[in-house]
Amino acid sequence: MLFSETPRELEFSGRLIARPDQALMRRPDGEAAARDAVHLAIEAFTLIEHVAATDEYLLALPDGVSENDAAAELLATGLFQYVEPDWICYPASSNCPNDPRLDRQWHHATNIMQSCEGWALFTGDPGVTVAICDTGVRVTHQDLLLHRKPGYNxxxxxxEGEGGQITDINGHGTGVLGAAAANGNNGVGVSGVGWNLGHRMMRITNSQAGGSTISTITHAARTAVENGDRVASVSYAGTTTDTARTTATYIKSKGGLLVWAAGNGGSFLHTDRDADDLIVVGATNPADERWINSNYGSYVDLFAPGDDIHTTTNGGDRKYGSPSGTSYAAPLVAGLIGLIWSAEPTLTPDEVEHLLKQGCDDLGAPGVDSVFGYGRINVYKTLRDSVAPVLWDYPDGFPAIIDPTGGTSMRVTVSPYGYTGVEGTARLHYHDGVQWRSTLMPHLGGNLYQAVFPPLPCGSVTRYYFSIRIAMGVRAYDPPEAPDRCFIAPVVREPVFVDLFETDQGWTVSSDTLLSGQWERGVPAGDGSRGDPPTDSDGSGQCYLTGNAPGNSDVDGGPTRLFSPILDLSGGLDYHITYARWFTTDRPGDWLRVHISNDGGDTWTLVERVGNGAGWQTTRFRVADVIAPTSQVMLRFQVADQPDDSITEAAIDAFMVLPDSCRVVTTSLTNAVVTRGTLVSGSFVDLIVSDNVALRARSAPEEGGAGVHSMYLRVDAQTDAVNPSDLDVRIETRIDDVAAAGKVMMRNWVLNRFEEVASYAVGLDEVVIDVKGLNGATYVRASDGRLQVQLRHTAAVLLFGSSFDTWVDHVRIVVRE
Structure with missing residues (x-):
């Protein structure tokens, strides 16, 4: 069987568990010899431990060897009962605390803040304190007793120790503090987001109405951080004042952060959210939409749940309620900040703020937008990157294409904050079109690793991501949302032309009656709030886009046209063109039109007409389906806003011209010969289709191998390929014995000998061996297109004179040029 990872459930560790066949180990006449054979079979691995109680060997894989390949190699010896990965297993439990009212706290749910999943990583350190600047606290409330730090008036x-009054004079503060840090897993009430954190009340009013001056509020926040608290939270008005921003900058200079509620006026707050050090928080409702009364806008950094938040109240020591407001969103953010600093105390305030924002779930328009800012906080995603924060870098960039025969490589730099990666755990994960697989990345020294892609199906688009185990058994990923979001690349031969728009390769622009929004090349300057792309499509940085400026910079009038350089497609190949496109408009009559010319731009043929879309999308088309390829091919991308009455934005990126090197060529089976053993029935004709009418062959004893039988079947084939690039081999087979070791051999015409290309275990149930991406130049004879595949089955037979039979139902060979 093939082993496949399930990210964050079962993951490869770079180690195997192998148990010898216990029937062989119990044979009185051969136990010692069998044990010696086992030790010989595993000598290529590093033996970590032999568990005598279960007779299992724990083995570390050599560099560059996958779990599947190593397991197949060991099983093929016939010496092992099983060989399986030493899986990294993650908790099945959600680690939810035992508080009986937790089910009423909708904001902790898996589809919202994923709090329980986050708490499975970290529940907080009581030594990290969240300061709540508010109306006071009910100090005797059953859910606020633990980890309470002396308060301040x-x-x-x-x-408090000097006589300062901190009891809740208004009732507001007890609920706010409960949202941030109500004690969890204590069998009563509710759970704050930071239920194992320290908490401190900084009372800012002596009025039952709750009013306070802005100077008193900022004094409280400064005092808290000056006395060692890592984050101060304010659920009052005043968020847009200059003094609030100045205080936030001072607090950040002292190693802390200041969080402030956005307010409940339902108003748009202007100015740039990233131009200050204050974290301004809006509120969402249970539908994950903006709570109707929450302020929003370009000044608001992010959102947190704030509608119907079940929390502690001042009505009694066992009383709870469900108030609404940005007042209850801000302390949720403050509690999460406390969790981040608990997980990694050495992080700077800027790093914590970055992790907080990057961990948000995107709401509203894609990317950072003018309503939700960075999105709504997510406890799990943020802590996942905080417990083992990692900076990933790719010194050589990402491959524009991946060679279908394998060997495409890229360097990966992994820089964990305060940790080193666990040796032998850096992995490249890739999808082969059927399932996720992974391979170890060789360590080049320091923080540098090398990812090498294996053979992959030609013509496919593969998804891939990276991971490494860091601290406390946690595995860090890039992209962090993998495998839901991954890097992608087409699996094709070397392209004719590639332009990621990082340099000028000869594109030109012309416009008619254009008021604004001409095509230009650059790093996107907008934030996505007006439909413009916030980033390029491939991660390289630049792209072509219309009107590259923040704010109102869309296409007005026009058209504006972007022309490719002249492309020579006269080489007689089957050319395909692919590009990423972005187009948004709020008027149905506006389009992005793409044309192609084969006469240098004298005449044009429409390729596609694109209406309003969501995000980057990839187009691929066969040139010959539209025009005849010539040496004078050009592309044109045209956008207009006519009449000038809409917001229209367009962008183009990752432009490539690809030869279709994945053309499948006719390949036919011509013969089948049993070269060891005897043919019982059938011929090569029975191998042509999968129809349960099989060729049957009987094994013969091996010379000098007492009790060992084998069967070799050679299959000949012929292909019309002139320049074979790669090939796949698929075989369906079974035997009438419990187990045998199987190998697929291919004749290497360069060396003129058979060599192993796959190994497997075969038994009573039919197995399908699927070998992909073999080198066509090696295994197809150049002079006449001949191929030879050999199937080898070897098994130990217990009875003298006995043998085993092999059935082969289907052999398929696919050759591509």
Whole structure:
């Protein structure tokens, strides 16, 4: 069987568990010899441990060897009962605390903040304190007793121990503090997001109405951080004041962060959210939409749940309620910040803020937008990157294409904050079109690794991502959302032309009656709020886009046209053109039109007409389906806003001209010969289709191998390929014995000998061996297109004179040029 990872459930560790065949180990006449054979079979591996109680060997894989390949190699010896990965297993439990009212706290749910999943990684450190600047706290509430730090009365400027009053004078503060840090897993009430954090009340009012001056509020926040608290949270008005921003900058300079509620006026707040150090928080409702009364806009950094938040109240020591407001969103953010610093205390405030924002779930328009900012906080995603924060870098960039025969490589730099990666755990994960697989990345020294892609199906688009185990058994990923979001690349031969628009390769622009929004090349400057792309499509940085400027920079009038350089497609190949496109418009009559010319631009043929879409999308078309390829091919991308009455944005990226090197060529079976053993029935004709009418062959004893039988079947084939690039071999087979070791051999015409291309275990049930991406130049004879495949089955037979039979139902060979 093939082993496949399930990310964050079962993951490869770079180690195997192998148990010898216990029937062989119990044979009185051969136990010692069998044990010696086992030790010989595993000598290529590093033996970590032999568990005598279960007779299992724990083996470390050599560099560059996958779990599947190593397991197949060991099983093919016939010496092992099983060989399987030493899986990294993740908790099946969600680690939810035992608080009986947790089910009423919708904001902790898996489809919202994923709090329980986050708490499975980290529940907080009581030594990290969240300061709540509010109306006071009910100090005797059953859910606020643990980890409470001495409070402070900012009006009287007295600490609790000096007589400062911190009891809740209004009722607001007890609920706010409960949202941030109500004690969890104590069998009562609710759970705050940081239920194992320290918490401190900084009372900012002595009025039952709750009013306070902005100077008192900022004094409380400064005092908290000056006394060691990592984050101060304010659920009052005043978020847009200059003094709030100045205080936030001061607090950040002291190693802390200041969080402030956006307010409940339902208003748009202007100015740039990233131009200050204040974290401004809006509120969402249970439908994951903006709570109707929450302020929003370009000043708001992010959102958190704030509608119907079940929390502690001041009505009694066992009382709870479900108030609404940005007042309850801000402390959720403050609690999450406390969790981040608990997980990694050495992070700077800027790093914590970055992790907080990058961990948000995107709401509204794609990317950072003018309503939700960076999105709504997610406890699990943020802590996943905080417990083992990693900076990933790719010194040589990403491959534009992946060679179908394998060997495409890229360097990967992994820089964990405060940790080193666990040796032998850096992996490249890739999808082969059927399932996820992974391979170890060789360590080049320091933080540098090398990812090498194996053979992959030609003509496909593969998805891939990277991971490494860091601290406390946690595995870090890039992209962090993998495998839901991955890097992608086409699996094709070397392209004729590639332009990721990082340099000028001869594109030109012309416009008619255009008021604004001409095509230009650059790094996207907008934030996506007006339909413009916030980033390029391939991660390289630049693209071509219309009106590259923040704010109102869309196409007005026009058209504006982007022309490719002249492309020579006269080489007689089957050319395909692919590109990424972005087009948004709020008027149905506006289009992105793509044309192609084969006479240098004198005449044009329409390729596609694109209406309003969501995000980057990839187009691929066969040139010959539209025009006859010549040496004078050009592409034209045209956008207009006519009449000038809409918001229209367009972009083009990752432009490539690809020869279709994946053309399948006719390949026919011509003969089948049993070269060891005897033919019982059938011929090569029975191998042509999968129809349960099989060729049958009987094994013969091996010379000098007492009790060992084998069967060799050679299959000959012929292909019309002139320049074979790669080939696949698929075989269906079974035997009438419990187990045998199988190998697929191909004749290497360069060396004129058979060599192994796959190994497997075969038994009573039919197995399908699928070998992909073999080198065509090696295994197809250049003079006449001949191929030879050999199937080898070897098994130990217990009875003298006995043998085993092999059935082969189907052999398929696919050759591509």
């Amino acid at each position: 900012a009006v009287d400027r007295l600490w």
